Amino acid sequence: DGGITQSPKYLFRKEGQNVTLSCEQNLNHDAMYWYRQDPGQGLRLIYYSQIVNDFQKGDIAEGYSVSREKKESFPLTVTSAQKNPTAFYLCASSIGSVGGVSYEQYFGPGTRLTVT
């Protein structure tokens, strides 16, 4: 089955610890994205990658880091510098963009991170 997997579904960490969220896709998509959702807010873009070994900051990149060493994988690290890391994190992928316009995105099941 083709799709996007995120693990784990729930993650608990102590304040001050870095934590890495996994996102893997077998859709052969070039582009991958990380979003954050907080209660009462829409999806906010953290980072995105249009191609392997390249990524760009989204609207709320501070306190996060990513890597894109393989086409299938786009892990997100929530660092201790992120002031309010407790949230729901969604990973997505798409075939990419043409003329600067992104194609339809496919989403993973999400990871709920709680930092105490």
Next chain:
Amino acid sequence: ILNVEQSPQSLHVQEGDSTNFTCSFPSSNFYALHWYRWETAKSPEALFVMTLNGDEKKKGRISATLNTKEGYSYLYIKGSQPEDSATYLCAFPGNQFYFGTGTSLTVIP
């Protein structure tokens, strides 16, 4: 950052009622508008991709219209059922996707 707005934020309807909600987006530099349905404990799933002014798309009891000149799209659900309960998101694609905050629909049996 592009401003994509959805209203209302939440909606409760009785089973069998028809309902609609709105997505507003910038009318300049329009390429497409996407609608997604996000059920609790599942991933958002694409409903429609709308590209042409006056476009109307339909999937079962759900349909959507598009007005690119005035910058809005309506999503309609005819004869709502409990399984329609979800958050409906619209997204305006540019170099990234700009999502609205969503409309949370609850259909009461």
